[in-house]
Amino acid sequence: MNSEKNKLTVLEAYTRDVGRGIARIDNETMEKLGLSKGNIMEIKGKRRTVARCLSPLTGSQLVVERMQLEQARKQMHKTHFEEKNNSKTGFDWTGRDPESYKVPFGSIRIDGLTRNNAGIAIGDAVLVKKIQSTIAEKVLVAPLESIPPIDERYLADALESIPMTKGDNVMIPYFGGRLTFQVVDTEPPDDIVIDQKTIFTIMNKNTNSVHIMSSFGYSINHIDSEKLTKLKTDVEQCEKELSAKQDEIKNVTRKMLKENHKMEDIHKFLNSNRNESLISTFQKLLNMYRQYVTELEAATSRK
Numbered sequence: 586m587n588s589e590k591n592k593l594t595v596l597e598a599y600t601r602d603v604g605r606g607i608a609r610i611d612n613e614t615m616e617k618l619g620l621s622k623g624n625i626m627e628i629k630g631k632r633r634t635v636a637r638c639l640s641p642l643t644g645s646q647l648v649v650e651r652m653q654l655e656q657a658r659k660q661m662h663k664t665h666f667e668e669k670n671n672s673k674t675g676f677d678w679t680g681r682d683p684e685s686y687k688v689p690f691g692s693i694r695i696d697g698l699t700r701n702n703a704g705i706a707i708g709d710a711v712l713v714k715k716i717q718s719t720i721a722e723k724v725l726v727a728p729l730e731s732i733p734p735i736d737e738r739y740l741a742d743a744l745e746s747i748p749m750t751k752g753d754n755v756m757i758p759y760f761g762g763r764l765t766f767q768v769v770d771t772e773p774p775d776d777i778v779i780d781q782k783t784i785f786t787i788m789n790k791n792t793n794s795v796h797i798m799s800s801f802g803y804s805i806n807h808i809d810s811e812k813l814t815k816l817k818t819d820v821e822q823c824e825k826e827l828s829a830k831q832d833e834i835k836n837v838t839r840k841m842l843k844e845n846h847k848m849e850d851i852h853k854f855l856n857s858n859r860n861e862s863l864i865s866t867f868q869k870l871l872n873m874y875r876q877y878v879t880e881l882e883a884a885t886s887r888k
Contacts, residue, residue, distance in 0.1 A: 610692075
C-alpha cells in the first residue's frame with residue numbers, strides 16, 4: 586500500500602452523518618484508492634476502525650445541511666466524546682457559502698465518534714484502504730454509562746447498516762439523548778456491518794454477566810414444563826407489545842419532523858405519558874425474563 590496515496594487529512598463530518606459510521610471522500614481520491622460509494626473502508630490512526638465510504642454532498646444537499654446544522658446547534662447535547670476545545674484545523678461552518686462545505690482533495694470527513702475510535706482529532710492524518718466486511722450474526726456490547734432497561738433488538742434497528750469492529754464505541758439515540766456502548770466481541774470475529782437480524786447482547790457492568798433479553802437461545806429439550814412454557818409465551822407477548830409501541834413512537838416522530846414541528850414539541854411528545862407506558866413495558870419485560878431465566882436455571886440444575 587502506498588502510504589502517501591492512502592494518507593488523508595481529517596475534517597469535521599456533515600451534521601447528517603453524525604453517528605452513522607460514514608466517511609466522506611472526494612470523488613477523485615475515491616477513484617485513486619479504488620473505492621466506490623458504499624464500500625467499507627479501514628481508517629487507521631492511533632488505532633484502527635471502519636466506516637462506510639460515501640461521496641461528498643451535492644449543492645442542494647449542502648443547503649439542507651446548513652439548515653440542519655443551525656437547528657442542531659440550538660438542540661445540541663454534549664456527550665463525553667465531544668472534543669474539549671475547538672481545533673484551529675476544524676471546519677468553520679458559520680457564515681460560509683454552501684459550496685465551501687465540500688470535501689477538499691486528499692481529505693476525509695468523519696464524526697467525533699469515528700475520530701475517537703481511530704484515536705485521532707481534526708487536522709490529523711489517517712491511512713485508509715478498502716476492506717471486506719461481513720454481516721454480523723451476534724454482537725456483544727458493554728454500556729459505558731448507566732442505562733435503563735432496553736430491548737436489545739432496538740440496537741440492531743438503531744445501528745442498521747453501520748460498520749464496526751471489536752473495540753469500537755457506538756451510540757444509539759434514546760428518548761432525546763444517546764446511549765453509549767463499546768463493542769466487546771462479534772460473531773464472526775471480523776469487520777462487520779449490522780442488519781436487523783443481528784442479535785445484540787448487553788453485558789451487565791455490575792456482575793460481568795450477560796443478559797440475553799430477546800433471543801431465547803437456551804435449549805429446553807428436556808425442560809419444557811408448563812410453567813416455563815407460559816413464562817416464555819408471556820415474554821414473547823410483551824415483546825410484541827413493546828415492538829408495536831416503538832413503531833408507533835417512531836412513526837409519529839417521523840411525521841412531526843416531516844411536518845416541521847418545533848423540536849420543543851417533539852421533545853414533549855417523547856416525554857409524554859405514551860412513552861411512560863413504553864418504559865413500563867421495558868420494565869415488565871425485564872422482570873418477566875428474569876423470572877424465566879431463574880426458573881430455567883433451576884430446572885437445569887435439577888437435570
